[in-house]
Amino acid sequence: MRWEELFDDLEARFAEQEREEAEADLIGLVRAERERVSFVDRMRAHQGACLILDLRDGSSRRGTVLDVGKDWVLLRAPAGAAGRENDLLVPAESVVSAGGLSRFSLAAGESIGRRLRLNTVLRGLARDRSAVALDFWPSGHLDGTIDRVGADHLDLAVHPPDAVRRPGEVRQMRTVPFSALAAVLVR
DSSP: OOHHHHHHHHHHHHHHHHHHHHHHHHHHHHHHHHHHOOHHHHHHTTTTOEEEEEETTSOEEEEEEEEEOSSEEEEEEOOOTTSOOEEEEEEGGGEEEEESOOSOOOOOOSOHHHHOOHHHHHHHHHHHTOEEEEEETTTEEEEEEEEEEOSSEEEEEEOOTTSOOOTTTOOEEEEEEGGGEEEEEEO
16 A cells, blocks of 8 residues: 555645535535625725616616715715705615626724714704705605604604795695605705
8 A cells, every 4th residue: 555645645635625615614604794785885896986876656767876874875866957966865775776896795884974863864964954865765755844753753844946945935744754755966
């Protein structure tokens, strides 16, 4: 018996077994990592990219990803008929499909903006008295100014899109649950 041949054969078998085990471990780790990737993690990896979002109200929105929070994405929509770009705040739950995503993802970092929830961003718009246009599901549209934001809803002072929120301009007050929001266009 040639001991060297036996040892070489055993070493080769052992190396092959180690390689197979390492490969199986790697496959398991990759699967486990993919299971933890959220939709907003995928969106976050595409800041600066132009995406198409199909929303549950039946509309499609195209824009450049400006930022992504815990449950929202902010797009810069291309200039429309008025010739100016608009920012579009889209709740992540209103997106039914996204076009233009690669397979990459990026977990939330330490940036404060990325830890903010939708209700916090909407409170900022209310504090700034920004004029907004709300599109909501299944098909609806309201123009106005956000007055108050609760945990899961907002109160909108409805007024013409070209008017400033003043008591004489407000036509009605509407309460809109976040679950009905498709998009918030910030004018």
